[in-house]
Amino acid sequence: MENADPIQKEATNQHKKYLGAKSLRVQYIAKYQDHHIKAVEAIGHHLVNDGTTSGADFFSKFGEEIGKEAVQDGLSIEEAIDGTIYLKQAIWDKLNRAGLIDELTVQEYHILNQMLGTFIDTFASKLAYTYHKQRLYIEGNLNYLAEASKILSSSLDYQTTLNTIASLAVPQIADWCAIDIVDGRGELQHVAVAHKDPKKVKWAKEMQKKQRTDMNSPTGVPNILRTGQSELYSLITDEMLVSLSRSKKELQLARKLGFTSAMLVPLFSQKKPIGAISFVTTETRRHYNQADLLMAEELATRASVAIENARLYKGSQDAITVRDEFISVASHELKTPVTSVKMFTQVLKKHSEQIGDIKAVNHLTKMDKQLNKLTELIYDLLNVSKIQAGKMEFRQELFDFDTAVREVIDVLQQSVEKHKLIIEGKTGKKVYGDAERIGQVVNNLVSNAVKYSPKAIKVEIRLSTNKQCVQVSIQDFGIGMSKEHLERIFERFYRIYDTTDKTFPGLGIGLYISSEIVKRHGGKLWVESEIGKGSTFSFSLPIDKRKGNKK
């Protein structure tokens, strides 16, 4: 049969040219050889019995099967088609070896060639078609998964993110997507529901309100909550609808909606199922398979992590609120006994003065001073909680900036023994705001300056002004601080822990309060410092332009 080889060669060349074939990976050759055997048997069968049409049908189905399988195996389209070229060669070989081809007349040979051509072409085109369709389908799943993951990690507000995820599933993955989560009272809540028709979403939400989910239902979300196992319904049959519907009305509705396929995957929190994501197809007639379920489960795992993170975040926020409330209540409660103790101290001191007990007077004076310190600490704590709750109140009045600063320094100087507090310059300006709070800031900065320069003998307070604002800088000649502290020094509860020197007590709230007060006055507070050389804290406040400063 001299014509056989050239024709077969040409067919192979055509395939190669058309598909740019590469060779099939070694580990799949055995698999494709099995396909060849199946194909040869089929050809034999159809040649003898049924003819071209039924043969083409067979090869169409066969192509679909191998196309799907190739995607699952992760083969490229070239590799998959390569197998088919290999197939054609194998078929020729086998027919040849069986002596079939040699015995054919030229006409018979052409018929056989045509038939084989039809079979193989049908097979190849169906394979390619299925392959591409399947790839798109899987890529759709992967795209959805990637997009959904991005959304999940974008926010700690999981109600919103879950809604977006449900909407994103429609229509690419599902016609319906619903997310249900058990709330604090153990009731199932529709956290999110999406359908391409907003009317249907509204309807679904109303249905949910009207009909409480039967938590004893043997299937669906209640079952998932019990077992933590996914449910996959590739094909929803009418019998299933009949058995699942609780009433005629429900059945009618289910039939009307035309459910085709569904998959439900569990959401977990601390390893316990807390809800489910349901994907349902109706109009698009898509049938979910095991690969879809894997994608959905992967998505649910990621959503679970997001929900868990959100819950943890909320928990930590709640804990902070509780702490702030506690500080507020505790500091308020502390004030009452301090008030009482202070009264008795002063009465005792008065009494000691009257009887001339100098020693007792001295002790009681010190005790009274310590009580004042305690009071200041309590007020600081109270201020912090007020700032946190946004409840710190400020007076709004015009005041003389220089006088406010000077008054604070004068009072402070009385209790500072070693350091001379030197005021340089003046602003001569009035500022709008709360003089007492601004005084509190100056008090805090100067007290710090004294505290952190134990070996120095002075603190310099410089007043200056320009057209827009007044400024005060407080310079000490003390220990200074490193750059890493400078960046965090105004944070709440931030303290410098020095392993070599632990002699500086405090709650780490003074600078936080000061910076908040300055901020609320529309000004700014900053620091310059160098280790061993001291620090300069400065703040500036806008000058009130309305009145008093015009001259």
Add this chain to the structure above:
Amino acid sequence: MPKKILVVDDDEGILQGFQAMLESFGYDAAICSNADCLFSFVSKHYPDLILLDVLLSGEDGRDLCRKLKAEEKTRHIPVVMMSAAPEMETSVKEACADGFLKKPFEMDEVLETISRFTGNND
């Protein structure tokens, strides 16, 4: 006659502190821890000054102050209100109080305030 000062506060420690302080300065101190005691006291006696806490258990001192000022018999008694919250000063003075004392007290300030409203304690 020593001046009669009525102190109203829901904290026993503060009441005792006042009692000790006022008595050591020769005042006639009376103490009440609630509204009933306050109104029962003023119906029988006529204090020269009332020191009234803003935050009494279950009562707002400002309401009690308004009530005192609304009564013919008690409206002339000066009322000084007390609070640990310095920002209360404005609101109590608006409510009717004649004076304000911030807790914890400086004894000199308390004595100065009392004598301002009652004159010399002879």
